Amino acid sequence: MESLEDPYNYLASTWNFNNNTEGFICKFNGVECWHPDENRVLNLKLSNMGLKGEFPRGLRNCSSLTGLDLSVNQIRGPIPSDISNILTYATSLDLSSNKFSGDIPTSLANCTYLNRLKLDDNMLSGEIPPEFAWHMRLRTLSLTNNELSGPVPNFNYSSVSVSYGNNRGLCGGPSLLPCSSHKHLHLHLHLTFKVALLLAFLLSFLCVLVYTMCCRSSSRTRTRMKPAKFNHQDYTFKYVCSLIRWKMRPLVYYIRQLLPLHLQLNGTQQIALIMERLTSTMNLEELNDATESFSIDNAIGVGKMGITYEGVLSNGFHLAVKRLSDPQLFERQVLLEIRILRNIQHRNIVPLLGFCVENNERILVYQYASNGRLSKWLHPVEAEPMILTWPQRIKIALGVARALSWLHHTCNLHIVHLNVSSECVLLDEIFEPKLSNFGEAKFMNPNKHDDLGMSFYVEDGKKDVYDLGSVLLELVTGKTLKELVCLCDNADFSGDPSIIYDAVDKSLIGKGFENEVFTLIKVACECIQAIPDERPTMLQVYNNMSNVWGERHGVIDDSDMLATGLEIVSATEIVEL
Numbered sequence: 001m002e003s004l005e006d007p008y009n010y011l012a013s014t015w016n017f018n019n020n021t022e023g024f025i026c027k028f029n030g031v032e033c034w035h036p037d038e039n040r041v042l043n044l045k046l047s048n049m050g051l052k053g054e055f056p057r058g059l060r061n062c063s064s065l066t067g068l069d070l071s072v073n074q075i076r077g078p079i080p081s082d083i084s085n086i087l088t089y090a091t092s093l094d095l096s097s098n099k100f101s102g103d104i105p106t107s108l109a110n111c112t113y114l115n116r117l118k119l120d121d122n123m124l125s126g127e128i129p130p131e132f133a134w135h136m137r138l139r140t141l142s143l144t145n146n147e148l149s150g151p152v153p154n155f156n157y158s159s160v161s162v163s164y165g166n167n168r169g170l171c172g173g174p175s176l177l178p179c180s181s182h183k184h185l186h187l188h189l190h191l192t193f194k195v196a197l198l199l200a201f202l203l204s205f206l207c208v209l210v211y212t213m214c215c216r217s218s219s220r221t222r223t224r225m226k227p228a229k230f231n232h233q234d235y236t237f238k239y240v241c242s243l244i245r246w247k248m249r250p251l252v253y254y255i256r257q258l259l260p261l262h263l264q265l266n267g268t269q270q271i272a273l274i275m276e277r278l279t280s281t282m283n284l285e286e287l288n289d290a291t292e293s294f295s296i297d298n299a300i301g302v303g304k305m306g307i308t309y310e311g312v313l314s315n316g317f318h319l320a321v322k323r324l325s326d327p328q329l330f331e332r333q334v335l336l337e338i339r340i341l342r343n344i345q346h347r348n349i350v351p352l353l354g355f356c357v358e359n360n361e362r363i364l365v366y367q368y369a370s371n372g373r374l375s376k377w378l379h380p381v382e383a384e385p386m387i388l389t390w391p392q393r394i395k396i397a398l399g400v401a402r403a404l405s406w407l408h409h410t411c412n413l414h415i416v417h418l419n420v421s422s423e424c425v426l427l428d429e430i431f432e433p434k435l436s437n438f439g440e441a442k443f444m445n446p447n448k449h450d451d452l453g454m455s456f457y458v459e460d461g462k463k464d465v466y467d468l469g470s471v472l473l474e475l476v477t478g479k480t481l482k483e484l485v486c487l488c489d490n491a492d493f494s495g496d497p498s499i500i501y502d503a504v505d506k507s508l509i510g511k512g513f514e515n516e517v518f519t520l521i522k523v524a525c526e527c528i529q530a531i532p533d534e535r536p537t538m539l540q541v542y543n544n545m546s547n548v549w550g551e552r553h554g555v556i557d558d559s560d561m562l563a564t565g566l567e568i569v570s571a572t573e574i575v576e577l
């Protein structure tokens, strides 16, 4: 595994090779063994760990490996051409959402046991190896969002689910143009561009010619100081230009027709188009299977937009599947959610894994956060007590502040969330918080930081600071701001602590964290000051908090979090959306 870098030390914390007892490997993060007392690795699940570097060739030593999941990392370079020698017994291989480039190696088709292959969201180019079509065991092949070209092999679609959307150069498969007309279209496009280029050249030549003539004639006119006369050359120039413009109209129109749809259209149609490009990311059948036909037993919550279901893919990967009840009703929110979440990646922001548009269904698919909403933990309704420890609360507070500070100050879009509350903080299995619900957010055009945009962004940013403050108080007291009557106004941080003690969640009293509790309340009270200008910036809040708790909870360098180019029409879009 030397070729992999582990910048967040997700592996380093448990991957300790000094202990050589049988089965010690099985306790490593992400490792599943055939038997807990044997060093035979069955599955390796290293998804979403911020791993970098190249494909780990050392895996050939794991000769019993059947499943490898390296999805949602930043691994680059080629997929090894001899991969079938490295993963001889693999049944499931997921390398999606990385930066793999180069060809899909034909030798992958020699992994005879391979049942599921996911290579979506990479930079893979070249053709889909035709050998995949003859593979006996392959049932799922996902290749969406790559740079693949050439014919789609002749798959037996009744036995294998293949997705290859958003690979501009592919042809021949269902829903794609036949390869001959695809070639023809490309030729046509090529030809059209050549003609357009030639015309443009002729036009500019004519312009220069006529302009020079005009200049000469006008300078002559000026020198002779004679009244202007009907000018033949001017007239010819105007006539030729308008003629050329007119002649080019159908050509321009035709070229526009050949452009990808999202460049042809604008406005509300964008949502359909964004969905369209993501359509094949997840197919309905797969989601139907994952959620047991959207059974009510799998429902984990109901929101404004629809019902969210827990789903499990065949490899055991958990999803949260939000099935929209009426997509048109929440078009703006859905559009924002997709536009923002599909372009950013941060350990404290819930990853949007995909989108499905099929048979009038509109479904958003997120990574599943197994501990659900933070509010559920702070205000449990069930009889069983759900108690968060102080270190867990601090981890959550730091994570939410980290995400917001990154959104406001580091990420090039300068996103303000505008809906921060304990309802939209989800908790994963290790209580790492994941900010969700970006349906009210605003962002700035990174190319156009004008004063108007900046001023409303600053104001909105202060709202996020206020809302974070109220989440922090909720974390300490278990009460919402409405229930906490003027705690900050009456609290005496240097004197009598009784008012503060009275408000603090009883489960935290007497555990030796009193000073830290005070400190967090103080940070929160600064955030919820009535006058927005007196509130600190999100960066100041996060820095304050990480100065106190960062070392214990691991200060995380956010420089690597991703915000890829968002397709922004204009800064006003933020207001209009």
Ligand SMILES: Nc1ncnc2c1ncn2[C@@H]1O[C@H](COP(=O)(O)OP(=O)(O)OP(=O)(O)O)[C@@H](O)[C@H]1O
Pocket: 300, 301, 302, 303, 304, 305, 306, 307, 308, 320, 322, 350, 366, 367, 368, 369, 370, 372, 373, 423, 424, 426, 436, 437
């Ligand atoms: N990624 C996820 N992992 C686990 N549970 C989730 C996930 N996303 C949503 N949920 C659950 O589904 C519920 C409904 O989510 P949803 O976002 O639709 O509504 P909401 O959070 O109540 O917000 P709103 O009604 O404003 O849209 C959440 O409250 C949460 O319990």
